[in-house]
Amino acid sequence: MKRTAKSLIAKILGWQVRRLTKRHQFQVVGVAGSVGKTSTKLAIAKVLSQTNRVQYQEGNYNDIVSVPLIFFGQQMPSLLNPFAWAATFWRNEKIIRQDYSYDVVVVEVGTDAPGQINEFRSYLKLDIGVLTAITPEHMEYFAGLDAVAAEEIIIAGFSTLMLVNRDACAPEYLSDIKSSLLSYAINQEADFRIKNIIFSETSCDFEVYQADRTFLKAKHELISEPQLYSVLAAVAVGEQLGMTAVNIEKGLHNIKPVSGRMQRLKGIKGSTIIDDTYNASPHATIAALNTLYRIEAPQKIAVLGNMNELGDYSESEHQKIGEHCDPNELDLVVTIGPDANKFLAPAAEEKGCQVKMFDDPYSAGKYIKSTIKPKAIVLVKGSQNKVFAEETTKLLLADPKDADKLVRQTPYWMKRKHKSFSQ
Numbered sequence: 124m125k126r127t128a129k130s131l132i133a134k135i136l137g138w139q140v141r142r143l144t145k146r147h148q149f150q151v152v153g154v155a156g157s158v159g160k161t162s163t164k165l166a167i168a169k170v171l172s173q174t175n176r177v178q179y180q181e182g183n184y185n186d187i188v189s190v191p192l193i194f195f196g197q198q199m200p201s202l203l204n205p206f207a208w209a210a211t212f213w214r215n216e217k218i219i220r221q222d223y224s225y226d227v228v229v230v231e232v233g234t235d236a237p238g239q240i241n242e243f244r245s246y247l248k249l250d251i252g253v254l255t256a257i258t259p260e261h262m263e264y265f266a267g268l269d270a271v272a273a274e275e276i277i278i279a280g281f282s283t284l285m286l287v288n289r290d291a292c293a294p295e296y297l298s299d300i301k302s303s304l305l306s307y308a309i310n311q312e313a314d315f316r317i318k319n320i321i322f323s324e325t326s327c328d329f330e331v332y333q334a335d336r337t338f339l340k341a342k343h344e345l346i347s348e349p350q351l352y353s354v355l356a357a358v359a360v361g362e363q364l365g366m367t368a369v370n371i372e373k374g375l376h377n378i379k380p381v382s383g384r385m386q387r388l389k390g391i392k393g394s395t396i397i398d399d400t401y402n403a404s405p406h407a408t409i410a411a412l413n414t415l416y417r418i419e420a421p422q423k424i425a426v427l428g429n430m431n432e433l434g435d436y437s438e439s440e441h442q443k444i445g446e447h448c449d450p451n452e453l454d455l456v457v458t459i460g461p462d463a464n465k466f467l468a469p470a471a472e473e474k475g476c477q478v479k480m481f482d483d484p485y486s487a488g489k490y491i492k493s494t495i496k497p498k499a500i501v502l503v504k505g506s507q508n509k510v511f512a513e514e515t516t517k518l519l520l521a522d523p524k525d526a527d528k529l530v531r532q533t534p535y536w537m538k539r540k541h542k543s544f545s546q
Contacts, residue, residue, distance in 0.1 A: 128202045129188055136191035137246035139215045143194055144248065147223035152360055153247060155232040155240065155278040156255030156288070157271060158407045159349060160185065163255050166357035166378050168229045173374030174366055178225040185233030187242045193230050227364070232278055236264040240277040251363060252282030252302075253356050256291035258406040263434035272296035286359050288352055289313045291406065305363070307355045309348065315359040317351055322417060325387070327351070331358050339368040341375050346397070347385045347414040349407060354378065383513065383530035385411065389521040391492065394499040395420070396520070400513040401530050403430045403506045405440045409447055411504050416452040420500035423453050426487060427467060428505020428512045429460030438466050445470025455479065455494065457487050460509045483544045484511050488518030495519070507531070511540050 144151070152171075154164045161183045168179040180193045189199050195215045200207030232247070234240045257272045265271050272293075279285045279300040287297060289308040297304070306313040309320070314334065321328040327345040331338045339358065345351060354375060361371040380386040383401030390396040399411050408430060415423055425448065433440050441462050448456050448471040456478045458468045464480040472478045481487040484505075491501065501519060505512035513529040526532060531540075 125202055132202065132208060133187045133191075133242070135212060136188065136215075139212070139219065140191045140194050140246040143215075143219050143223070146219060149223060149225055150227045150250040150364065151248065152227060152229045152251045152253065153232050153243075153249040153278060153282065154230070154253045154255065154356075155234075155275050156253070156291075157258040157260040157275065158291075158404050159255040159353060160231045160233065161401075162350065162381055162384050163253060163353040163356045164229055164231045165381060166353040167253070167360045169377035169379075170357040170361045170371055170374035171227050171229065171364065171366070172377060173361075173370050175226040175364070176224060177227045177229060179229040183231060183233070185231040187239070190230050190232065190243065191246065194228055234274050235261050237270060237274050240274055241280075244277070244281045247281055249278070249282040251284045251286060251360055252278045253360065254278065254285065254287045254292055255352065255356070256288055256406060257293065257296050258291060258404060259433060259436055259440060260404060261432045262436045263432055265434075269296075276300065284363065286356060286363070288356070290352070305359065307352070307359050309351060309355070315355055315362075317355050320351070322346065324418060331355065333362065338362070339372050341372050343375055343378065344380070346387060346418070347410060349410045350380075350385055382528055385414065386528065388516065388525055388528065390495070390499075390501060390519045391521055392495055392497045392499070394495055394497070394501060394519070394521075396516055397500065397502045398513065398516045398529065399502065399504045400428075400511075400516060403428060403504050403510075405430060405433075405443060408444050408504055411502055412444075412447055415500065415502045416449060418500055420498060422455075422496040422499035424455045424457065424491060424495065424499060424501045425453050426457045426459065426491070426501065426503040426505070426512060426515055427463055428458070428484070428510030429463045429508075431506035431508055431510075433462075437462050441466035442470045445472075446474060448474055448476045450475035450477075453477075455491075457481065457491060457515075459484055459487050459505055459512060459515070463505075463510075484514035485518070485544065487512075488515040491515070492518060508543070511543070514540065 284303045289306040307315040316332045319330045386398045388396040445467040456471045456476045503516045
């Protein structure tokens with residue numbers, strides 16, 4: 124019943140988006156990739172908003188039903204509420220017939236299994252498609268990284284121009300792209316590249332080069348390399364859509380840290396919490412640890428939860444994270460969840476790290492509260508189910524009101540967490 128309703132709703136919404144794009148003149152930017160989609164989408168939207176009227180959604184609407192709603196500024200009703208959907212379709216029809224209020228629509232294109240990105244082809248025609256990364260994701264549904272790449276690259280089939288993160292997309296996966304192709308990178312040559320990066324404890328100075336010339340210089344409240352990739356993609360999209368370097372640089376100041384994504388929060392005893400609890404993948408976890416290593420502090424603690432949905436890759440990928448744990452940089456490694464405890468923790472211990480293992484985020488948080496030193500810095504990173512590491516962060520906050528800045532704090536999620544760890 125639910126699957127049938129979703130299929131029917133998707134067809135109607137796709138039909139409405141096609142009519143909207145045929146009737147009105149505006150540009151569409153879409154973001155795909157294994158990691159960093161939401162942060163990149165938001166960075167692009169914030170920069171473009173400096174000189175354009177931009178339609179986008181703050182959260183992570185990224186499937187075949189929710190993406191069309193972004194074009195119309197609508198919220199997602201229950202799939203089984205026909206009256207709410209009838210009202211949504213009616214409002215969409217009114218928007219189609221009126222003058223459209225936006226110059227650019229920015230969307231996020233997600234996938235959990237092979238074939239899902241191809242479904243967007245029926246109604247999405249992108250002026251610019253952005254590919255953030257090809258790395259292990261949802262590996263219980265993909266046969267391997269080649270299958271992930273084949274899925275993510277499909278976005279090029281309905282994009283006039285592709286903008287690709289060269290640092291996180293192996294060249295062999297890009298050879299079949301037929302559309303125009305531009306690249307961005309930090310660690311190798313690209314059409315857009317960030318150089319001369321200087322991190323401080325609370326910000327970052329950098330320069331963006333276009334080919335061999337300096338395009339802009341900027342300072343931003345960034346603390347991690349993954350955040351810089353989002354910024355760089357936004358700069359490149361802005362330039363391609365005709366923005367000046369001056370206006371792009373101004374737009375960069377509109378980019379703010381996103382909940383659960385390398386967000387700095389004030390912790391107990393004057394500590395700093397780097398809350399990166401929205402999700403966890405091998406690529407993102409390595410990057411988060413590297414950020415922690417770069418920051419000076421009297422005590423460094425890494426809270427590392429399960430990386431879910433890795434399928435047969437889970438053991439090896441968790442072991443790789445454990446092997447990346449550096450005892451010269453980390454005073455304590457705390458693991459949460461079955462695979463993190465079983466595979467990551469022993470690998471970190473083998474490297475010489477002090478490790479504590481927990482089955483739930485609450486016990487982990489209580490333990491850290493008892494051992495944290497003044498001015499410490501704590502990285503909290505993990506996936507959703509079996510981890511919910513934001514609850515560890517919550518126990519370490521200097522101001523309990525900052526819990527509003529954490530992910531998954533609605534009554535629905537709190538009930539789900541309670542059920543998950545009370546069994």
